[in-house]
Amino acid sequence: MSAAPTCETRLARVALGDREAFVAMYRDSAPRLFAVLLHLLGNRAEAEATLPDLYVEIRARAAHRRPGRGGAEAWLVALAREIALERRHRRPAGPEDALPPSVCAPRLDACLRRLSPERAEALQRAWLWGETPDQLSRRVAMPPGALCARLRDDLTVLAACLHGAPENAQTARATAMAGACLLGLLPVDEAELAEDRIAIDADFARLVDRWRTDLAQMVGGLDPVPPPPEVLAALDLRLFADRDRPLWQRLGLVQAVLGAAAAAGILLLALELGLLNDSPGQPPDSTRPP
The missing domain is CATH 1.20.5 (Single alpha-helices involved in coiled-coils or other helix-helix interfaces)
Known part of the structure; x- marks a missing residue:
């Protein structure tokens, strides 16, 4: 008996335009990703409007994803976060959002508790809301540079809790830089260097992917939420209608x-x-x- 297709193998088939793989992937992943959108957007109507756009992006980007670079499920969650943050950033300025109750997976939650509540909240805001160093520094009345240095220290603590102590100081610095890169906490010049490094340094790229998997656990405790039933039919028509034409x-x-x-x-x-x-x-x- 052959093993059931994994999210990884389905994504690979989606990259080739496989309609059945796309439908199967949607049915497996949509309840979780819809829950993520609801959590990050805080608005059901907006989450429902965003879900189809998310799956259009998944299909478009699947061909550019390199298998083995982080878990497929974490990649989907990271893309849901990216699309949700784009939506949030287009909203008119309004009252500041309060951090919602934690829905971290237990292991990440335990590691975040090793930090002070204020420092753990800064990391959560960076991931959940995409807050920038300037926004975070105003919240805690610290210069952005000093805050970013502190956040790198916190990422080092978090990584050691999740994966054990680093082999040496160089690995610790690279790990913190990879996490800060993923969270958008690097100055522009360092961010550009980090992006270049991802392309040429496989070890550094793996650290970034590991952070993507780890930080996806910030929503790891969410219960799945069934999406509206009409979304799949609309996506099928939007993405595969031409397949039914001569x-x-x-x-x-x-x-x-x-x-x-x-x-x-x-x-x-x-x-x-x-x-x-x-x-x-x-x-x-x-x-x-x-």
């Missing part, structure tokens, strides 16, 4: 043939009227019979 229709051959026929008709009419027989600037041929 090939000649998908290639637009009808339009091409009709266009060519119209052009030929115009050309024949022009020849019949003599519009194309005379060279520009030359008088009409006087020998032509009337």
Whole structure:
């Protein structure tokens, strides 16, 4: 008996345009991702409107994801967070959101409790709300640079709690930098260096992916929420409608043939009227019979 498809294998098939894999992945993952959107957006109508856009992005980006770079489930949660934060950032400025009750998975929750409540909240706000160093520093009345240095120390503590003490100081620094990169807590110049490093340093890229998996556990305690039943049908129509049309229709051959026929008709009419027989600037041929 063959093993049931995993999220990883389904994502790989989605990247190839497999409709059945997409439907199966949606049915497995949508209740959890819809719960994530509800938690991050705090508004059911907005979460329902965002869910289809999330799955369009999943299908579009699946082809660019490298298998083995972090868990597939964590990648989906990270993408849900990204889309939700984009929605939040488009909202008009309003009252500050209070941090919701913790829904961390137990292991991450236990490690966050090793930090002071204020410092744990800063990390949670950075992940849940995408708050920037400037926003976080105003909250705790610290210069952004000093706050970022403190947050890196906190990430080092968190990583040691989750995965054990680092091998050496260099690994500890790289681990903290990877976490700060993922949370958007690096200055612009350091962020650019970190992005370049991800592309060329496999060990550093793995640290970033490990943080993606770890921080996805900030919503690891959420109960799944069934999404509206009509979303899947709408997505199927939006993403795969062309699959049900004959090939000649998908290639637009009808339009091409009709266009060519119209052009030929115009050309024949022009020849019949003599519009194309005379060279520009030359008088009409006087020998032509009337």
